[in-house]
Amino acid sequence: MRKVKLYLEDLSCPDCAKKIEKILNKTEGVNKADVHFTTGKANVEYDPESINIEGLKDAVSTTGYQVIKVR
Amino acid sequence: MKKKLKITIISGLLILTAWISYWFGFDKYYFDYLMIIAAVIAGYQVALNAYKTLKRKVLSIDALVTIAAIGALFIGEYWEAAAVTFLFTFGSYLEARTIGKTRNAVFELMEMAPNKASVRRDNKEVKLDADQVKVGETVIIRPGEKIPVDGKVIKGDSDVNQASITGESKPQKKSKDDEVFSGTINGKGYLEVKAKKVGHDTTFSKIIDLVEEAQEEKAPTEKMMEKFSKYYTPGIIVLSIAAYLITFDIRLALTLLVIGCPGALVISTPISIVSGIGNAAKNGVLIKGGKHLEKAGKTDVVVFDKTGTLTQGKPEVTDIKNYDISKDELIRLAVTAENNSEHHLAQAVLNLKNDIDSLKSPEYFESITGKGIKAKIDNEHILIGNKKLLNENNIKISDNILTDKFKFNNAGKTTIFVTKNNNVVGLLAISDPPREKAKGTVNRLKNRGIKTVMLTGDEEKIAKEIAQSLGIDEYKAGLLPEDKVNEIKKIQNQNNIVTMIGDGINDAPSLAVADIGIAMGAAGTDAAIETADIALMADNIEKVPYALGLSKSTSVNIKQNIIFAVLVVFTLLAGVLGRKVFLASGMMVHEVSVLLVTLNAMRLLGYDKKTFLGKLIKA
Numbered sequence: 050m051r052k053v054k055l056y057l058e059d060l061s062c063p064d065c066a067k068k069i070e071k072i073l074n075k076t077e078g079v080n081k082a083d084v085h086f087t088t089g090k091a092n093v094e095y096d097p098e099s100i101n102i103e104g105l106k107d108a109v110s111t112t113g114y115q116v117i118k119v120r
Numbered sequence: 121m122k123k124k125l126k127i128t129i130i131s132g133l134l135i136l137t138a139w140i141s142y143w144f145g146f147d148k149y150y151f152d153y154l155m156i157i158a159a160v161i162a163g164y165q166v167a168l169n170a171y172k173t174l175k176r177k178v179l180s181i182d183a184l185v186t187i188a189a190i191g192a193l194f195i196g197e198y199w200e201a202a203a204v205t206f207l208f209t210f211g212s213y214l215e216a217r218t219i220g221k222t223r224n225a226v227f228e229l230m231e232m233a234p235n236k237a238s239v240r241r242d243n244k245e246v247k248l249d250a251d252q253v254k255v256g257e258t259v260i261i262r263p264g265e266k267i268p269v270d271g272k273v274i275k276g277d278s279d280v281n282q283a284s285i286t287g288e289s290k291p292q293k294k295s296k297d298d299e300v301f302s303g304t305i306n307g308k309g310y311l312e313v314k315a316k317k318v319g320h321d322t323t324f325s326k327i328i329d330l331v332e333e334a335q336e337e338k339a340p341t342e343k344m345m346e347k348f349s350k351y352y353t354p355g356i357i358v359l360s361i362a363a364y365l366i367t368f369d370i371r372l373a374l375t376l377l378v379i380g381c382p383g384a385l386v387i388s389t390p391i392s393i394v395s396g397i398g399n400a401a402k403n404g405v406l407i408k409g410g411k412h413l414e415k416a417g418k419t420d421v422v423v424f425d426k427t428g429t430l431t432q433g434k435p436e437v438t439d440i441k442n443y444d445i446s447k448d449e450l451i452r453l454a455v456t457a458e459n460n461s462e463h464h465l466a467q468a469v470l471n472l473k474n475d476i477d478s479l480k481s482p483e484y485f486e487s488i489t490g491k492g493i494k495a496k497i498d499n500e501h502i503l504i505g506n507k508k509l510l511n512e513n514n515i516k517i518s519d520n521i522l523t524d525k526f527k528f529n530n531a532g533k534t535t536i537f538v539t540k541n542n543n544v545v546g547l548l549a550i551s552d553p554p555r556e557k558a559k560g561t562v563n564r565l566k567n568r569g570i571k572t573v574m575l576t577g578d579e580e581k582i583a584k585e586i587a588q589s590l591g592i593d594e595y596k597a598g599l600l601p602e603d604k605v606n607e608i609k610k611i612q613n614q615n616n617i618v619t620m621i622g623d624g625i626n627d628a629p630s631l632a633v634a635d636i637g638i639a640m641g642a643a644g645t646d647a648a649i650e651t652a653d654i655a656l657m658a659d660n661i662e663k664v665p666y667a668l669g670l671s672k673s674t675s676v677n678i679k680q681n682i683i684f685a686v687l688v689v690f691t692l693l694a695g696v697l698g699r700k701v702f703l704a705s706g707m708m709v710h711e712v713s714v715l716l717v718t719l720n721a722m723r724l725l726g727y728d729k730k731t732f733l734g735k736l737i738k739a
Contacts, residue, residue: 062212075176088223
């Protein structure tokens with residue numbers, strides 16, 4: 050398991066955070082994800098053998114938001 | 121973001137044109153077509169997002185808004201459809217812009233992270249990424265450069281701006297053996313630093329991680345709101361369907377969908393906490409979470425440790441009395457004898473050594489715990505210590521010397537005797553002066569109605585002098601660390617919320633037992649940062665009233681937001697069910713309420729600043 054912080058572009062409503070959180074948690078290879086509206090950040094715990102950072106970014110982008118920084 | 125703005129402007133203009141054509145009495149078709157185009161333009165992206173997330177079995181607000189807009193188009197309410205999608209897009213844009221401001225405080229901090237480092241490897245200078253430096257390597261820092269690691273200065277002198285860590289922009293002097301921190305900015309000097317911590321282990325990196333964690337930690341009120349909204353949204357959908365089945369009023373059903381997300385309520389607490397913690401971080405104050413913020417704001421009693429907290433913790437010799445020998449000779453004897461001592465008062469004596477030319481070691485040295493030292497210099501027997509030491513060695517103290525001693529003691533100073541061959545030859549009065557800003561800090565706390573207490577292991581007279589000079593309400597002297605813990609418990613038992621301020625290492629038990637533990641000068645000591653609820657990065661005691669004040673303002677801010685948001689939810693619901701609020705006005709109230717809550721929280725970003733925002737929040 051690996052942990053990563055994804056900094057998202059500014060979210061426009063609290064529901065968007067929930068939406069991204071749900072999508073990430075449904076993505077294969079993601080163990081746990083929490084997304085925070087106020088900090089615009091997703092903390093993701095994932096299995097590097099089944100998904101990489103690009104895959105996580107793609108999952109986020111299906112919600113209409115982009116990842117702007119990874120740490 | 122730019123796309124959202126473009127969409128908003130185009131659909132906004134179309135809506136405006138539609139209304140103008142309506143006022144000029146043009147055919148109703150123009151109005152309808154323009155509104156439909158506006159709704160499609162503003163709603164296309166929303167519908168697309170809704171579709172994408174629905175495909176993955178996630179029902180989002182986008183979907184509810186899309187259904188509402190499509191429904192409105194079907195029943196011929198073109199204006200309502202355009203207004204809902206336009207307001208939703210415009211509102212999202214404004215919210216994203218404002219929410220961005222609240223997280224900027226942390227982003228600005230992150231920007232200060234160092235990227236590159238120059239390291240000496242095999243006598244050659246190598247440039248590499250800051251996190252590639254190895255512990256123990258020598259890092260070269262030129263004037264104006266950012267310091268890339270935490271470490272100790274091994275060569276050079278400079279002034280370093282440590283604002284990124286301590287919040288204080290006044291540069292600090294750094295020379296050999298001083299500690300420097302990653303993320304701070306070197307002034308005009310050249311420095312060579314031995315790396316102690318690099319990359320994610322640096323104080324700077326820890327601060328950012330902790331600030332983020334603190335901002336994301338959910339306060340109890342926030343958890344409650346989230347639970348509420350978890351049931352609210354599905355509840356509203358059910359209500360919407362039920363309303364249609366009962367009344368066959370499709371407009372009412374669609375309007376309910378629009379207000380399905382209690383946005384203002386969900387963000388009411390976290391948005392204030394993020395702003396408050398962000399402001400604190402920029403001021404060198406690390407608040408470890410929303411619950412500490414809420415509690416610190418309710419402080420009734422502030423308990424200070426004395427040495428190193430209210431005082432500078434650097435004792436100095438303030439008065440010297442010599443008897444029978446010259447002052448220079450006295451200093452020479454005292455400094456030589458104390459040369460090997462590790463007692464903290466010895467440091468004060470050793471600071472006098474600048475006044476003498478050469479320093480040699482005593483022929484014999486013995487430290488007697490709790491009493492002083494014994495030494496032999498040039499075959500003469502020297503004792504330095506307190507009265508107990510002299511009594512033990514049967515040394516008589518004449519009355520005039522005792523009078524001098526009491527004079528010093530009454531001024532709150534520690535007095536030590538110097539004897540040579542069993543005769544008292546001198547008195548040294550040592551004091552640990554209060555911090556420059558200690559008095560102002562105590563005053564500001566008292567003005568806020570907070571009681572101040574000082575707890576110290578030092579002796580009664582010294583404690584009394586310091587407490588009186590600073591205007592401290594109460595003090596207790598001669599305490600062991602466990603006594604301090606008990607004293608704090610006693611104050612808590614009188615129904616007080618206690619905030620304790622100490623250095624975070626020696627006072628760790630007291631900090632833990634207090635409702636809020638504030639560690640001072642925490643930069644560089646991970647233990648202090650970890651145990652404290654609030655950590656002041658620098659030794660700036662004046663940040664205590666600031667931290668407590670900011671906490672209080674944040675708590676008030678949260679309350680304002682919650683009350684407002686709850687009112688909005690129920691007013692909207694009542695308005696919709698009473699058929700006074702429809703699609704457009706429902707969306708309008710929803711968006712405006714979220715914005716107002718965000719703007720209210722943003723006032724916290726200006727707390728303690730001499731800006732318009734700062735004045736607003738203080739008023």
